[in-house]
Amino acid sequence: MSATVPSGSSGDPSHHWFQHTVFYEVLVRGFFDANDDGTGDLAGLRAKLDYLQWLGIDCLWLLPFNPSPMRDGGYDVSDFFQVHPDYGTIGDLVALVEDAHRRGIRVIADLVINHTSDQHPWFVESRSSRTNPKADWYVWNDDDKRWPEARVVFADVERSNWTFDDTRKQYYWHRFYSHQPDLNYDNPEVAEAMLEVVRFWLDLGLDGFRLDAVPYLFQRDGTSGEHLPETHAYVRRIRKQLDAEYPGRILLAEANGWPADVADYFGTGDECHLCFHFPLMPRLFTAVRREQRYPVTEILSQTPEIPDGCQWAIFLRNHDELTLEQVTDEERDYLFAEYAKDPRMKRHMGIGRRLAPLLDGDRRLAELLYALLLSLPGSPVVYYGDEILMGDNIYLGDRDSVRTPMQWSPDRNGGFSRADFARLYLPPLMDPVYGYGAVNVEAQMRNPGSFLHWLRGMLVQRRSLPVLGVGRMEVLDCPNPSILAFVRSGEVLEASIAAVPSTGQEPAVPVSTGQEPAVPVSTGQEPAVPGHRSQAVLCVHNLSRFAQPALLDLAPWEGMRPVEVLGRVPFPAVGAEPYPLALGPYGYSWFELSASVEPLGAQEP
Numbered sequence: 308m309s310a311t312v313p314s315g316s317s318g319d320p321s322h323h324w325f326q327h328t329v330f331y332e333v334l335v336r337g338f339f340d341a342n343d344d345g346t347g348d349l350a351g352l353r354a355k356l357d358y359l360q361w362l363g364i365d366c367l368w369l370l371p372f373n374p375s376p377m378r379d380g381g382y383d384v385s386d387f388f389q390v391h392p393d394y395g396t397i398g399d400l401v402a403l404v405e406d407a408h409r410r411g412i413r414v415i416a417d418l419v420i421n422h423t424s425d426q427h428p429w430f431v432e433s434r435s436s437r438t439n440p441k442a443d444w445y446v447w448n449d450d451d452k453r454w455p456e457a458r459v460v461f462a463d464v465e466r467s468n469w470t471f472d473d474t475r476k477q478y479y480w481h482r483f484y485s486h487q488p489d490l491n492y493d494n495p496e497v498a499e500a501m502l503e504v505v506r507f508w509l510d511l512g513l514d515g516f517r518l519d520a521v522p523y524l525f526q527r528d529g530t531s532g533e534h535l536p537e538t539h540a541y542v543r544r545i546r547k548q549l550d551a552e553y554p555g556r557i558l559l560a561e562a563n564g565w566p567a568d569v570a571d572y573f574g575t576g577d578e579c580h581l582c583f584h585f586p587l588m589p590r591l592f593t594a595v596r597r598e599q600r601y602p603v604t605e606i607l608s609q610t611p612e613i614p615d616g617c618q619w620a621i622f623l624r625n626h627d628e629l630t631l632e633q634v635t636d637e638e639r640d641y642l643f644a645e646y647a648k649d650p651r652m653k654r655h656m657g658i659g660r661r662l663a664p665l666l667d668g669d670r671r672l673a674e675l676l677y678a679l680l681l682s683l684p685g686s687p688v689v690y691y692g693d694e695i696l697m698g699d700n701i702y703l704g705d706r707d708s709v710r711t712p713m714q715w716s717p718d719r720n721g722g723f724s725r726a727d728f729a730r731l732y733l734p735p736l737m738d739p740v741y742g743y744g745a746v747n748v749e750a751q752m753r754n755p756g757s758f759l760h761w762l763r764g765m766l767v768q769r770r771s772l773p774v775l776g777v778g779r780m781e782v783l784d785c786p787n788p789s790i791l792a793f794v795r796s797g798e799v800l801e802a803s804i805a806a807v808p809s810t811g812q813e814p815a816v817p818v819s820t821g822q823e824p825a826v827p828v829s830t831g832q833e834p835a836v837p838g839h840r841s842q843a844v845l846c847v848h849n850l851s852r853f854a855q856p857a858l859l860d861l862a863p864w865e866g867m868r869p870v871e872v873l874g875r876v877p878f879p880a881v882g883a884e885p886y887p888l889a890l891g892p893y894g895y896s897w898f899e900l901s902a903s904v905e906p907l908g909a910q911e912p
């Protein structure tokens with residue numbers, strides 16, 4: 308195997324790997340069951356690394372794998388220093404990380420920082436009396452009236468952020484389920500204990516963490532209890548530890564908020580390396596239903612510049628509901644009406660559905676949304692199963708609707724497990740449209756025209772266009788509101804253009820994508836930094852279900868030639884007039900803007 312995860316000193320550009328990374332979010336419990344007990348495990352995930360490498364992802368994000376009573380998908384941790392016995396052992400985790408690293412794949416994991424399970428020994432002790440050594444490890448109060456400004460996140464199931472404890476005869480604070488008491492970060496012992504958790508897993512080789520529910524760490528009178536300065540100070544403390552002892556490891560903030568509030572979690576480059584861009588996601592779904600770019604362009608215009616060395620993490624779907632917290636009431640009503648026609652599709656403040664059913668199974672629309680995900684500013688995060696357009700099961704409770712077993716083959720249990728069906732942690736999908744008989748990895752790997760192959764090819768293309776990771780974005784003027792067109796431009800490392808990094812080992816089933824890595828195109832501009840060169844990519848998307856004309860204002864690129872990325876097809880050079888293109892229904896195209904204006908016929912076969 309040739310590819311490994313590089314190590315380096317602090318300040319090393321290789322520490323900015325996350326700016327060029329495609330993340331893959333994986334539910335260990337739902338991916339592959341290696342020991343036939345009906346639950347996916349770490350050994351199962353490790354057995355599927357060939358597949359993930361073949362797909363072309365760069366970093367795994369593991370959903371919580373600690374011991375837990377599993378009343379919130381593992382976000383109710385009962386021991387921060389162990390692996391859930393259903394998933395294996397710490398040794399299995401280390402073996403997974405080492406194997407992934409050998410293939411050039413990094414691994415980050417959830418750090419459930421804000422709360423624990425009420426089964427956690429810390430809480431068991433804390434609730435036992437008002438005087439025990441852990442009495443102040445959680446947030447206690449004599450009444451339930453304090454901090455009325457703090458919203459209840461799961462307002463459909465919890466009436467208050469306070470719950471009365473019968474043993475201690477006091478109320479405890481929780482921002483999520485009442486079985487998830489919040490830790491008290493005003494207690495220095497708690498703050499130190501979580502740093503110990505951080506060190507423990509980084510010492511075992513993890514490449515970083517997603518900081519779960521990070522906005523809620525502190526509470527202060529007269530505030531909403533979100534994004535407080537004390538919370539930012541604690542994030543800086545974690546970051547300082549990473550920079551000092553674990554350079555190259557990353558923090559990814561799960562802070563659901565407006566772009567300006569979320570961007571604060573980058574600090575001045577001294578907090579998180581990445582933050583999820585929550586408000587962008589629902590607006591992509593609004594834009595394609597309204598067939599207008601404005602929901603997307605408006606939220607992008609409200610998105611502040613971020614410090615150097617930082618990056619947005621962008622996504623279409625994840626393990627939670629399609630959250631509609633960061634939209635107006637009118638937009639929420641619209642999205643519910645369009646995407647949750649059956650009330651059983653609603654979950655908390657959102658919609659509990661996967662990508663493919665949300666799009667009524669329209670492959671062209673799925674391709675369009677992925678083309679946007681891979682070209683908008685940020686590092687894309689793919690949710691397991693969405694690469695084969697898996698479906699959901701809205702009859703399962705809470706967010707289990709989108710957490711059913713990965714569909715590997717048309718065999719028993721979708722190839723996920725050889726356990727008896729009744730023993731599976733959740734039933735796999737078996738319906739005629741999205742069931743494992745119709746939608747599975749094996750079939751899609753054998754079919755070069757499948758969505759899986761299409762996505763894999765797009766990831767290959769994206770690797771050859773590093774400017775999509777770090778470039779500026781200029782949204783282009785276009786009189787047609789259904790067209791979303793932008794140019795991503797900037798300076799990129801020469802090496803990252805010329806050599807598409809090898810992913811090492813050959814895939815288990817080698818199949819040509821028909822979309823080989825792009826040959827570098829010259830933009831004719833002198834690089835400001837030696838070893839770098841300019842790259843500019845024009846990305847054009849038609850949000851309408853009908854063919855549309857696009858007249859693009861490409862004045863700053865006059866004289867340059869758009870070269871279509873997938874086929875290396877040269878298009879007419881940009882002139883003084885607006886540039887005309889035509890796009891098919893839900894069509895998209897990416898073009899590199901090249902300075903070499905050869906006659907059109909010269910490059911034809």
Ligand code: NOJ
Pocket residue numbers: 379380382383419483519520561626627
């Ligand atoms: C955010 C997680 O994504 C979600 O699944 C969980 O329920 C809450 N945090 C509480 O931990």
